[in-house]
Amino acid sequence: MRWWPSCVLHLLRCLRLRVCTRRGRSRLPGWLREIWAYMRLLVQSLYFNSLTNSDVVFDSVFEPVFWTVDHITRWFGMVFVCLVVILTSSILLIAYLVLLPLVLNTYTPVWIAWHLCYGHWNLVMIAFHYYKATKTSPGYPPTVKNDIPFVSVCKKCIIPKPARTHHCGICNRCILKMDHHCPWLNNCVGHFNHRYFFSFCLFMTMGCVYCSVSGRNLFLDAYNALETNYQTPPPPYTFKDRMIHKSIIYMWVLTSTVGVALGGLTIWHAVLISRGETSIERHINGKETKRLAKRGRVYRNPFNYGRMNNWKVFFGVEKRSHWVTRVLLPSGHAPHGDGLTWGIFPVKKDMMPV
Numbered sequence: 540m541r542w543w544p545s546c547v548l549h550l551l552r553c554l555r556l557r558v559c560t561r562r563g564r565s566r567l568p569g570w571l572r573e574i575w576a577y578m579r580l581l582v583q584s585l586y587f588n589s590l591t592n593s594d595v596v597f598d599s600v601f602e603p604v605f606w607t608v609d610h611i612t613r614w615f616g617m618v619f620v621c622l623v624v625i626l627t628s629s630i631l632l633i634a635y636l637v638l639l640p641l642v643l644n645t646y647t648p649v650w651i652a653w654h655l656c657y658g659h660w661n662l663v664m665i666a667f668h669y670y671k672a673t674k675t676s677p678g679y680p681p682t683v684k685n686d687i688p689f690v691s692v693c694k695k696c697i698i699p700k701p702a703r704t705h706h707c708g709i710c711n712r713c714i715l716k717m718d719h720h721c722p723w724l725n726n727c728v729g730h731f732n733h734r735y736f737f738s739f740c741l742f743m744t745m746g747c748v749y750c751s752v753s754g755r756n757l758f759l760d761a762y763n764a765l766e767t768n769y770q771t772p773p774p775p776y777t778f779k780d781r782m783i784h785k786s787i788i789y790m791w792v793l794t795s796t797v798g799v800a801l802g803g804l805t806i807w808h809a810v811l812i813s814r815g816e817t818s819i820e821r822h823i824n825g826k827e828t829k830r831l832a833k834r835g836r837v838y839r840n841p842f843n844y845g846r847m848n849n850w851k852v853f854f855g856v857e858k859r860s861h862w863v864t865r866v867l868l869p870s871g872h873a874p875h876g877d878g879l880t881w882g883i884f885p886v887k888k889d890m891m892p893v
Contacts, residue, residue, distance in 0.1 A: 609708045616725030620673065623723055626793065630750065631662070633790045637783055638754065654753070661746045667869040668739035669724075677729025678715035678878045680704055687879050701879045703730075703842070705819055715878035718817040730878030734853060737812065740805040747798030751791060758791035812853050815843035842881055852876075 567575070584599065598605075642654055681687065682698055689699035693706050696713050700706075705717040707727050716730035728736045761784035764776065776784075811817060816824055820840075828838040844852060851857075852875045854866050865872055 605708060609711075612720070612722055613709050616722050619722045620725050623669070627665070630790055630794065633786045634658070634750075637786055638757070641757070657749070661742055661749065664742040664869065665739060665746055668735045668742060671871065672721075672728075672732050672735035672739050673724045673726050675726075675732040675735060677717070677727040677733075678731045680713050680715060680879065702881050703817070703820065703878075716817060717819060719819070730874060730876075733817075734855070734874060737805070737808050737853075740801055740808065744798055744802045744805050747794040747801065750794040751798055754787065754791050754794075757787050761785075761787040813846045813849055815840055815849040844882075 642651060646654070680689075680698060680701055682696075687699070687701060689701050691700050692698065693700050693713050695706050695708075695711075698713065700713055701715070703716040704713050706713050707717060707720050709720045710727050714727045714729040716733065718728040718733055718736075720727045721736065724736065726732065764784050765781070765788075808818075811821060814821075820842075824838065824840055831838045843849065854861070855872050855875050856862055856865060864870060
């Protein structure tokens with residue numbers, strides 16, 4: 540610009556000074572400039588480095604939705620626990636006040652003994668495992684410096700994550716061998732309470748099926764008694780009789796519905812246990828299988844010890860008597876391992892000889 544006339548340079552300087560003066564007069568308030576800077580930072584955070592992918596962008600955009608769902612689920616946890624206790628208590632109330640007198644008056648001594656023994660055993664197993672599943676900590680990785688091997692660092696906790704450990708947004712911390720967060724327990728299902736959760740689902744399903752099958756005829760009689768035809772006058776039932784009929788219908792409908800829904804969930808978790816994986820690992824292993832299949836390779840779950848060994852490890856069975864004392868009876872024994880380190884590809888012989 541050396542050859543430009545001095546008058547042209549002087550004109551350009553005047554225009555620049557006027558523009559700067561106008562900008563200074565039209566400056567936005569401080570709080571608006573802070574909001575604008577924050578919004579620019581949020582937008583720039585979506586593409587802050589070369590490692591950003593569609594998953595990071597999706598998590599960033601839907602973070603408010605995830606935050607709302609996590610907090611609502613955390614608050615509704617106690618509501619769901621109270622609902623489980625209330626519904627189960629209502630079934631027990633009907634069983635003791637309505638069904639038990641009918642059983643004692645109509646059944647033979649052998650069938651009375653069967654119903655009393657099986658019903659109370661099933662009830663004890665349900666109550667024990669539900670209490671343990673809600674009160675037992677699922678297990679957390681150490682937050683202090685240690686020599687335990689880890690596979691990654693949690694982006695939210697900023698601590699090393701051992702194998703099979705995942706972060707729970709509802710509990711807001713990492714969980715050892717996390718399966719999922721169960722709102723009906725108001726607790727995460729992890730390494731130390733996974734057995735209690737599955738046993739509760741199993742015995743609750745068995746109890747619902749037991750009530751549904753044994754009370755089928757009572758349900759049909761109660762339904763036919765309340766179902767009146769317009770051509771015939773209704774039978775002269777008292778208020779107590781109508782309440783008994785309605786309670787039997789309520790019990791049968793509730794137990795049948797819960798038995799079908801919870802039975803499907805129990806079967807699904809039984810399949811996962813047989814494969815040596817959790818609900819989260821099911822999705823991860825599926826992605827790894829597809830990724831390696833494109834390269835002509837076969838993915839193998841490193842925590843699958845064989846179908847029978849998986850069940851032994853899950854229930855903590857170390858000898859034959861444990862199938863009774865640790866599976867068919869209430870037992871508070873600790874699971875196999877500490878949840879921090881895991882054996883990979885064990886030898887073909889049984890891990891726990893039985």
